[in-house]
Amino acid sequence: MCLGIPLKVVKLKENDLALVSMGESYLEISTVFTPEVKEGDYVIVHAGFSISILNKDELEEVNKALEEAKIIYDDKGKG
Amino acid sequence: MEEKVSEEIVLYHGNGGDGTKELINEILKNLDNDILRKLGDSAILNLKDKLAFTTDSYVISPQFFNGGDIGKLSVYGTVNDLAVCGARPLFLSLSFIIEEGFLFSDFKKILQSIKEASDECDIKIVTGDTKVVEKGKGDKIFINTSGIGIIENENRDLSKRKVEKGDLVIINGGIGEHGISVMLERLGIKVDEKIKSDLAPLDKLILPILDKFKGIKFLRDPTRGGVATVLNEIANKFSYEIEILEEELPIKNWVKEASNILGIDPLYAANEGKVIIIASKNEGEDILKFIKQNRLGVDSKIIGELKNDGNRVYLKTEIGTRRIVDTLKRDILPRIC
Amino acid sequence: MMIKEKAEELVNLINKISKKEINLMEFCGTHTHEIFRYGIKQLLPKNINLLSGPGCPVCVTSQSDIDYLITLVEKEDFGVITFGDLVNVPGSRGSLNKLRLKGKEIRVVYSPLESLKIAKENSNKKYILIGVGFETTAPNIAYTIIKTKEEKIENLLFLSLHKLTPPAMKAILDMGEIKIDGVIGPGHVSIIIGRRGWLDMFDKYKIPFVITGFKPLEILYGLYKLIEIIEKNEQQLINAYPSSVSEDGNKKALELINQVFIIDDAEWRGLGILKKSGLKINEKYKDLDIKNYYDFKIKTKEIPGCKCGEVLRGIFKPTDCPLFGKLCRPDNPVGPCMVSQEGACSAFYLYGGESE
Numbered sequence: 001m002c003l004g005i006p007l008k009v010v011k012l013k014e015n016d017l018a019l020v021s022m023g024e025s026y027l028e029i030s031t032v033f034t035p036e037v038k039e040g041d042y043v044i045v046h047a048g049f050s051i052s053i054l055n056k057d058e059l060e061e062v063n064k065a066l067e068e069a070k071i072i073y074d075d076k077g078k079g
Numbered sequence: 080m081e082e083k084v085s086e087e088i089v090l091y092h093g094n095g096g097d098g099t100k101e102l103i104n105e106i107l108k109n110l111d112n113d114i115l116r117k118l119g120d121s122a123i124l125n126l127k128d129k130l131a132f133t134t135d136s137y138v139i140s141p142q143f144f145n146g147g148d149i150g151k152l153s154v155y156g157t158v159n160d161l162a163v164c165g166a167r168p169l170f171l172s173l174s175f176i177i178e179e180g181f182l183f184s185d186f187k188k189i190l191q192s193i194k195e196a197s198d199e200c201d202i203k204i205v206t207g208d209t210k211v212v213e214k215g216k217g218d219k220i221f222i223n224t225s226g227i228g229i230i231e232n233e234n235r236d237l238s239k240r241k242v243e244k245g246d247l248v249i250i251n252g253g254i255g256e257h258g259i260s261v262m263l264e265r266l267g268i269k270v271d272e273k274i275k276s277d278l279a280p281l282d283k284l285i286l287p288i289l290d291k292f293k294g295i296k297f298l299r300d301p302t303r304g305g306v307a308t309v310l311n312e313i314a315n316k317f318s319y320e321i322e323i324l325e326e327e328l329p330i331k332n333w334v335k336e337a338s339n340i341l342g343i344d345p346l347y348a349a350n351e352g353k354v355i356i357i358a359s360k361n362e363g364e365d366i367l368k369f370i371k372q373n374r375l376g377v378d379s380k381i382i383g384e385l386k387n388d389g390n391r392v393y394l395k396t397e398i399g400t401r402r403i404v405d406t407l408k409r410d411i412l413p414r415i416c
Numbered sequence: 417m418m419i420k421e422k423a424e425e426l427v428n429l430i431n432k433i434s435k436k437e438i439n440l441m442e443f444c445g446t447h448t449h450e451i452f453r454y455g456i457k458q459l460l461p462k463n464i465n466l467l468s469g470p471g472c473p474v475c476v477t478s479q480s481d482i483d484y485l486i487t488l489v490e491k492e493d494f495g496v497i498t499f500g501d502l503v504n505v506p507g508s509r510g511s512l513n514k515l516r517l518k519g520k521e522i523r524v525v526y527s528p529l530e531s532l533k534i535a536k537e538n539s540n541k542k543y544i545l546i547g548v549g550f551e552t553t554a555p556n557i558a559y560t561i562i563k564t565k566e567e568k569i570e571n572l573l574f575l576s577l578h579k580l581t582p583p584a585m586k587a588i589l590d591m592g593e594i595k596i597d598g599v600i601g602p603g604h605v606s607i608i609i610g611r612r613g614w615l616d617m618f619d620k621y622k623i624p625f626v627i628t629g630f631k632p633l634e635i636l637y638g639l640y641k642l643i644e645i646i647e648k649n650e651q652q653l654i655n656a657y658p659s660s661v662s663e664d665g666n667k668k669a670l671e672l673i674n675q676v677f678i679i680d681d682a683e684w685r686g687l688g689i690l691k692k693s694g695l696k697i698n699e700k701y702k703d704l705d706i707k708n709y710y711d712f713k714i715k716t717k718e719i720p721g722c723k724c725g726e727v728l729r730g731i732f733k734p735t736d737c738p739l740f741g742k743l744c745r746p747d748n749p750v751g752p753c754m755v756s757q758e759g760a761c762s763a764f765y766l767y768g769g770e771s772e
């Protein structure tokens with residue numbers, strides 16, 4: 001289980017390893033599934049491996065969709 | 080006379096004769112005081128006040144961890160059990176059960192740690208014992224302590240305080256640090272020194288607030304089982320529903336991230352430098368301000384209150400919903416304390 | 417607080433648009449856990465019914481697999497390396513944890529790569545790493561197997577209990593025991609298989625499907641999108657977790673799964689044997705497969721009264737099981753749904769269910 005939460009990559013190491021920031025400290029993970037990862041990227045970590053690089057553009061989707069939806073569903077009908 | 084210096088502790092050291100003398104000499108080298116050096120079968124103590132008396136055993140693995148070791152833990156843990164009852168810690172007994180093969184150098188390190196910790200708390204180790212067991216019949220080293228403290232005045236006697244509806248729940252800092260940091264080490268996850276146990280003695284934090292504020296109703300240190308367990312004990316003991324607020328829980332970022340990674344709720348993870356204070360509503364803010372001035376209380380927060388008659392603990396989540404915080408029913412990972 | 421306000425906005429939207437009585441099923445243990453942890457059900461209108469499907473990999477491990485494992489460890493001199501929850505699952509002969517009492521070495525790890533270290537540091541002892549989990553965990557075990565072979569480590573073998581999510585979903589939908597109006601798609605599995613990984617299933621069943629994340633706002637957002645398309649009678653497969661899930665998934669992860677495993681039939685607790693639903697270590701790596709050396713059938717005793725099967729299929733709520741809260745509790749679990757933190761019974765018990 002264990003939540004795959006986005007953690008920031010702070011240092012790339014050899015052998016497909018990297019350090020991700022874990023609050024005030026670091027965690028070492030394997031980046032073998034995200035070979036294109038760069039320092040500064042956020043990754044989703046599961047059982048010691050990064051499995052996805054966070055796409056920052058898509059993060060705003062919740063906010064955007066909320067704004068659109070508020071307009072559509074607002075009873076006061078503000079267009 | 081040449082001192083015999085062994086590399087490993089073996090069954091011979093448990094023979095009660097010269098072997099055991101080696102261990103005792105090492106103990107005295109580090110923990111010497113007027114009572115201990117008498118090496119009597121009992122320590123004779125002259126005390127007139129009301130006494131607090133506690134006992135504990137320490138079986139933590141690994142014995143050396145970020146933020147401390149089993150020696151320091153055995154001293155601070157006992158001191159804290161006395162402090163939360165309003166007692167000034169004075170004397171400790173110390174018993175070791177050592178598995179043969181344990182390195183003498185590790186034993187020395189632990190003794191040095193115990194010395195530092197007992198000096199810091201102004202307590203004397205006055206009596207003790209050592210035993211050595213065969214390989215496989217113990218796990219490196221177990222420590223048992225008992226502690227004596229004195230309740231010096233009426234202010235520090237909590238036995239007659241009355242817990243009431245509206246009382247506040249205060250904690251002196253971040254939750255889950257000991258349990259989560261030890262768990263990370265046990266699972267083989269490489270961590271740096273910033274991730275460490277919150278192991279600390281609380282007597283100098285607690286005793287002054289008891290002297291200053293009459294509104295302290297109850298104290299307990301959330302060790303095994305964490306804050307959730309202690310709050311459930313309190314709710315049950317005094318028959319009040321306790322509500323805590325997720326937004327107000329002090330928690331270090333690494334604890335938050337690590338607990339998500341591990342799938343452990345920090346509310347159930349052990350703390351070794353924290354105390355839960357149940358305080359009257361009208362003194363709550365003042366108590367908070369006061370403990371924040373102590374280096375062991377900088378992150379103190381009021382995290383909840385005793386709301387109604389009842390006996391359960393609830394958490395108001397950060398999205399505004401409410402859920403139960405139940406008692407711990409599963410084995411998170413053994414040997415955390 | 418920003419999060420509370422955003423949550424309120426999403427809840428308001430859901431309340432505005434939701435009219436139909438619908439059942440929404442999630443297929444991910446982490447969703448089960450987080451939905452209960454955040455009391456999500458309290459926020460939804462009464463006409464929305466949230467169901468937990470077979471999304472907890474430990475919970476769906478069959479009784480016979482557990483019995484095989486325990487018999488193996490009892491008889492042979494292996495140390496066991498595993499992820500947390502599996503140690504407490506009871507088989508017909510006790511659990512792995514009880515084997516610890518008999519002197520067997522049972523090690524819990526966070527990352528499977530830790531097993532390489534354990535094997536190297538204890539070269540005179542034999543170990544089995546148990547691979548349990550869905551598509552999210554399988555790549556990690558695949559990589560560990562590859563590394564074991566590369567580094568010529570000889571005292572580490574693997575037991576693959578890995579399973580695939582789409583076949584379970586199809587089985588539940590085929591069984592038709594309960595009307596499912598929409599699926600809350602598992603976010604982590606989708607990271608690996610991509611939105612495309614569901615197309616096959618979606619084309620056949622045309623059921624509204626929204627891939628959802630795990631933070632409380634992400635869950636509410638996913639629910640909102642799902643309820644919206646159901647209300648509009650639209651059959652869509654939506655990725656509502658695009659920050660992490662792509663169209664094609666994680667190519668490298670899928671590559672490694674294919675390198676090490678082949679798809680095989682597998683037995684699921686509560687669902688029986690599902691065709692092509694499990695991952696078996698393939699010919700190339702069979703020297704590392706424990707089943708290659710010890711392949712025996714065990715006579716299994718089903719636990720009387722345990723309704724994990726029905727709970728996993730969503731037709732029973734935990735409270736419908738006669739053992740729930742009485743004989744079966746987290747401190748004394750009878751079935752895996754109570755053992756695992758991701759199990760519906762455990763989450764329900766721990767977080768107070770729908771009482772609040």
